Amino acid sequence: MNELLDPLLLARWQFGLTTVYHFLFVPITIGLATTVAVFQTAWFRTDKVEYLKITRFFGTLFLINFAMGVVTGIVQEFQFGMNWSEYSRFVGDVFGAPLALEGLLAFFFEATFIGLWIFGWDKLPRGIHLATIWCTAVGTIVSAYFILAANAFMQNPVGYEMNVEKGRAELVDIGALLTNPVALAAFPHTIAASFMVTAGLIISAAAWHLARNQHLDTMRPALKFGLWTMVGAGILTTLFGDQLSLAMVATQPMKMAAAEATYDTVCGADASFSLFTLGTPDGTSELFSIRVPYLLSLLSTHTFDGCVEGINDLQAQYTELYGPGDYAPIIWVTYWAFRWMIGLGMLHVLVAVVGLWLTRKGRMPKQRWIWKVAIWSFPLSLAAMSVGWVFTEMGRQPWIVFSLLPTESAVSPNVTGLDVLISLVAFTLVYGALAVVEVRLILRAIKKGPPELGEPDPESGRIEPATTVY
Amino acid sequence: MDLPTLWFWIVAFLFVGYFVLDGFDFGVGMSLPFLGKDDTDRRVLINTIGPVWDLNETWVIVAGAALFAAFPEWYATLFSGFYLALLLILLALIVRGVSFEYRHQRPESQWKGRFDLMIVIGSAVPALLWGVAFANIVQGVPLDADHNYTGTLFDLLNPYALLGGLTTLLLFFTHGVVFVSLKTEGELRERARRLAVRSGIVSIVVAASFLLWTGLAFGTLWFWILAAVAAVALIGGWLANLRGAEGIAFTLMAATIAAAVFALFAALFPDVMPASNDPANSLTIENASSTTYTLTFMSWVALIFLPLILAYQGWTYWVFRKRVSRATIEAATH
Numbered sequence: 024m025n026e027l028l029d030p031l032l033l034a035r036w037q038f039g040l041t042t043v044y045h046f047l048f049v050p051i052t053i054g055l056a057t058t059v060a061v062f063q064t065a066w067f068r069t070d071k072v073e074y075l076k077i078t079r080f081f082g083t084l085f086l087i088n089f090a091m092g093v094v095t096g097i098v099q100e101f102q103f104g105m106n107w108s109e110y111s112r113f114v115g116d117v118f119g120a121p122l123a124l125e126g127l128l129a130f131f132f133e134a135t136f137i138g139l140w141i142f143g144w145d146k147l148p149r150g151i152h153l154a155t156i157w158c159t160a161v162g163t164i165v166s167a168y169f170i171l172a173a174n175a176f177m178q179n180p181v182g183y184e185m186n187v188e189k190g191r192a193e194l195v196d197i198g199a200l201l202t203n204p205v206a207l208a209a210f211p212h213t214i215a216a217s218f219m220v221t222a223g224l225i226i227s228a229a230a231w232h233l234a235r236n237q238h239l240d241t242m243r244p245a246l247k248f249g250l251w252t253m254v255g256a257g258i259l260t261t262l263f264g265d266q267l268s269l270a271m272v273a274t275q276p277m278k279m280a281a282a283e284a285t286y287d288t289v290c291g292a293d294a295s296f297s298l299f300t301l302g303t304p305d306g307t308s309e310l311f312s313i314r315v316p317y318l319l320s321l322l323s324t325h326t327f328d329g330c331v332e333g334i335n336d337l338q339a340q341y342t343e344l345y346g347p348g349d350y351a352p353i354i355w356v357t358y359w360a361f362r363w364m365i366g367l368g369m370l371h372v373l374v375a376v377v378g379l380w381l382t383r384k385g386r387m388p389k390q391r392w393i394w395k396v397a398i399w400s401f402p403l404s405l406a407a408m409s410v411g412w413v414f415t416e417m418g419r420q421p422w423i424v425f426s427l428l429p430t431e432s433a434v435s436p437n438v439t440g441l442d443v444l445i446s447l448v449a450f451t452l453v454y455g456a457l458a459v460v461e462v463r464l465i466l467r468a469i470k471k472g473p474p475e476l477g478e479p480d481p482e483s484g485r486i487e488p489a490t491t492v493y
Numbered sequence: 494m495d496l497p498t499l500w501f502w503i504v505a506f507l508f509v510g511y512f513v514l515d516g517f518d519f520g521v522g523m524s525l526p527f528l529g530k531d532d533t534d535r536r537v538l539i540n541t542i543g544p545v546w547d548l549n550e551t552w553v554i555v556a557g558a559a560l561f562a563a564f565p566e567w568y569a570t571l572f573s574g575f576y577l578a579l580l581l582i583l584l585a586l587i588v589r590g591v592s593f594e595y596r597h598q599r600p601e602s603q604w605k606g607r608f609d610l611m612i613v614i615g616s617a618v619p620a621l622l623w624g625v626a627f628a629n630i631v632q633g634v635p636l637d638a639d640h641n642y643t644g645t646l647f648d649l650l651n652p653y654a655l656l657g658g659l660t661t662l663l664l665f666f667t668h669g670v671v672f673v674s675l676k677t678e679g680e681l682r683e684r685a686r687r688l689a690v691r692s693g694i695v696s697i698v699v700a701a702s703f704l705l706w707t708g709l710a711f712g713t714l715w716f717w718i719l720a721a722v723a724a725v726a727l728i729g730g731w732l733a734n735l736r737g738a739e740g741i742a743f744t745l746m747a748a749t750i751a752a753a754v755f756a757l758f759a760a761l762f763p764d765v766m767p768a769s770n771d772p773a774n775s776l777t778i779e780n781a782s783s784t785t786y787t788l789t790f791m792s793w794v795a796l797i798f799l800p801l802i803l804a805y806q807g808w809t810y811w812v813f814r815k816r817v818s819r820a821t822i823e824a825a826t827h
Contacts, residue, residue: 086594087594087595087598089594090590090591090593090594090595091591093547093550093590094586094587094590094591095587096554097550097553097554097583097586097587098583098587100554100557100558100561101557101572101579101583103561103572104557104561104568104569104571104572104573105572105573105576105579105580106573108569108570108572108573108641109569111561111565111568111569111572112565112566112569114565115561115562115564115565115566115568115569115783116562116565116783116784116787117787118561119558119561119562119563119565119568119783119787120562120787120790120791122558122561122562123555123558123559123561123562123563123791123794124794125558126551126554126555126557126558126559127555127558127794127795127798127799127802128794128798130551130554130555131548131551131555131802131806132805134547134548134550134551135548135551135805135806135809136805137547138543138544138545138547138548138809138813139544139809139812141543141544142543142544142813143544143812146812146813147812191565193783193784193786193787194783194784194786194787194790195786197790435569435573435576435641436639436641437573437574437637437641437642437643438573438576442576442577445577445580446576446577446580449580449584450584453584453587453588457587457591460591460595464595464598467598467599468598489825490821490824490825491825492536492540492543492597492817492821492822492825493536493539493540493543493593493594493596493597
C-alpha cells in the first residue's frame with residue numbers, strides 16, 4: 024500500500040502519462056498547421072478546387088486534433104506547480120521566463136489566429152484569411168522553440184547562477200538560456216520529426232482512399248506531398264538528431280552511454296553501435312548482439328577513433344562529484360527507446376522512398392498490401408516520436424535538472440500520495456475516454472473524405488467558402 | 494514602483510483579462526439549459542463564443558506562466574496547496590474545450606446532448622472554483638515555514654470562500670447572459686435580456702455581501718475604492734440591461750469583474766499569500782518574487798507584446814462583431 028501511495032512515483036507516472044499524451048497532439052498540430060497553410064496557399068494562387076478540398080479535409084483533422092492539444096497543454100503548465108513545487112521554487116526564476124515567453128509570444132498568437140481561420144472564411148478577405156493560418160503555423164513553431172529551450176535547461180543548465188541562501192537557480196544570461204546548444208539542436212530535430220509524423224498521417228489518409236480508388240483528384244497530390252515531406256523531413260530529422268546526439272555526449276554523457284547500454288568506456292572500432300542485443304534478464308551482460316563497428320564513435324564524436332564513456336566510469340565520476348547514488352537511468356528503457364525511435368524513423372523514410380518510386384509519373388499500385396503497409400505510416404511514426412521523448416526524458420533521470428536537482432527532491436512535499444493517485448486516476452480515465460472519441464472522430468473524418476464544395480460562383484469563377492459554425 | 498510590485502499588478506491584469514473574457518464564456522456555457530430551447534438555439538449560443546473562447550482561455554495559461562516566472566514561490570505554494578481544486582478546474586476546462594470542438598462533429602441528438610452537459614459542467618465548475626480559490630488567497634491559508642500549504646481541500650471550502658465562489662459563479666453567469674443578448678437576435682436575445690435582469694438581482698445581492706465581508710475583514714483604502722467602482726458598475730449594468738442598452742450593460746459587467754478582481758488584489762497587497770496561522774510564514778511580493786534580472790527582461794517583453802496582443806485580440810472581436818442568428822446557423826454547412 025505504501026508503495027502504491029508513494030507521491031514521487033505517482034507524480035512521475037502522472038507527468039509521463041500526461042506529457043506523452045499531450046505530445047501525441049503537438050507534432051500533428053505543428054505539421055498540419057503548415058500543411059493546411061501550404062495547400063491553402065496553392066488554392067489561393069491557382070484557384071484549383073482540389074487544393075481547397077485538401078485544405079478543408081486536413082483542416083478538419085487539424086481542428087479535431089488541435090482542441091485536444093490545447094486542453095491537455097494547460098495541464099502541463101499547472102502540473103509543475105501542483106506536483107513539482109520544489110522544482111518550481113528551485114527553477115522558477117530561470118524556467119518561468121521561457122514559459123511566459125511561450126504564452127505571450129506564441130499561445131495568444133495561435134489561439135487568436137486559429138479562431139480567425141476557423142470562422143473567418145466568409146468574413147475576411149482571401150489574402151488575410153490565408154495569413155491567419157500562416158500565423159497559426161508560425162505560432163505553433165515559436166511555441167515549440169520556447170518549450171524546448173525550457174526543457175533544454177533541464178538537460179543542460181546554462182545561463183544561471185546558484186543562490187545558495189535562497190536555494191534556487193537564478194537567471195543571469197537570458198541569451199545563453201535561449202541559445203542552449205541542446206535547444207538549438209533539439210528544436211529543428213523535433214520540428215522535422217513533427218513533419219514526419221504529419222507526413223505519416225497524410226500518407227495514411229491518402230492511402231486509405233487510393234486503395235479504394237476514390238477521391239483521386241485530391242488524394243494523389245496529397246500522397247505525393249506526404250511522401251516528399253516524409254523523405255525531406257526524415258533527412259532533416261536525422262541530420263539534426265546527429266547534432267543533438269553530439270550535444271548530448273558533450274553535456275549528458277550518461278544518456279548516450281545508457282542509450283547504447285555501454286557499461287565500459289570504449290574507443291575506435293570497439294565503439295560499435297549495437298543494432299540488436301539480447302542480454303541476460305538482469306541486464307548486466309549480453310548473450311547475443313549485432314554490431315556495427317566504429318558507428319558509435321562516429322555518432323558521438325564524428326571521428327573514427329573517438330571514445331565513448333561507459334556507464335560504470337561515469338557512475339564513478341558522478342559519485343565523486345555529487346556523492347553516493349545511482350546516476351544511471353533505466354538502461355533497458357533508454358536502450359530500446361533509442362532504437363525504436365531511430366529504427367521506425369528510418370523505416371518510414373525507406374517506405375516513403377519506395378512509395379515515391381511506385382507512384383512515379385502518375386503510377387498507382389494495384390496491390391492492396393502496398394496500401395496496407397502505407398496506412399501504418401501514421402501510427403508508427405507517432406510511436407517513433409513518442410519513444411523519442413520517452414528516451415530523452417527518462418535518459419535525464421535521476422535528475423530533474425541535470426547535475427543540480429535530483430527528481431526525488433523536486434516533488435511537492437505537502438501533496439499526499441492519495442492526492443496524486445486521485446489525479447492520476449482522473450487524468451487516466453478522462454484522457455482514455457477522450458482518446459476513444461478522438462480516434463473515432465479522426466477515422467470518421469478521414470473515411471468521409473474531402474468535402475463537396477458545390478459550384479463556383481458565376482461572377483468570380485471561384486468557389487466562395489461558406490460560413491463556418493460550430 | 495519597484496519591479497516585483499509592477500509584476501504583482503501585471504499578474505493582476507492577466508487574471509482580470511482572464512476573468513473578464515473567459516468569464517462570459519463560462520456564463521454562455523452555463524446558460525445552455527436556461528436559454529437553449531432547441532438545438533439551433535444551443536448552437537447559436539455556442540457560436541457566440543466559438544471564435545474567441547480559445548483565446549480567452551489562453552489568458553489563464555499566460556497568467557499562470559507569468560506567476561511562475563515572476564513569483565515562483567507564489568506559483569509553487571498556490572498550485573501545490575490548492576491541488577484538488579485545481580485538478581477539478583483542469584478537468585472541467587478539458588471537457589469544456591473538447592466539447593466545443595466535438596459537439597458539431599456528429600448530428601445525433603444523443604451525441605450533442607452529452608457534450609452540452611459537459612459544456613455546462615465544464616463552465617460551472619471553474620466559475621465557482623476560481624472564486625473559492627481567490628477568496629482563500631485573500632483570506633489566507635495555513636502555511637508552514639517553507640511556505641507549503643498545510644491544510645486540506647475541506648479547509649478551502651469555508652463559508653467566506655464559498656461565498657466568493659458563488660459570487661464569481663453568478664457574476665460570470667450574468668456577464669455571459671448579457672453577452673448573449675448582445676450577440677444574438679430575436680426571441681433568444683430578448684429571453685437572454687430578461688434572464689439577465691433576474692440573475693442580475695441575485696448577483697448584486699451576493700456580490701455586495703462578498704465585497705462587504707472582504708472589506709470589513711481585509712479592506713484597504715484601495716480595496717474600498719475599487720469595490721465601490723465594482724458595485725456602481727454592477728448596478729449600472731443591471732439598469733442598462735433593464736433598458737435594453739446591451740452594449741453598455743456588457744461593458745459595465747466587464748468593468749464590474751475587472752474592478753472586483755483588482756479590488757481583491759488590492760486587499761491582498763503587499764502579501765501574495767498571507768499565512769493564516771502565522772504572519773511570519775506569509776508569502777509577500779518581496780519574498781516570493783524572482784530576481785531583478787528576470788523581472789527586467791520580462792518587463793521589456795510584456796511592454797512590447799501586451800499592446801500587440803491587445804491589438805490583435807481586439808481586431809478579432811471586431812471581425813466577429815456581428816450578431817449570430819438562427820438563420821446563419823441553419824444556412825451553414827455543418
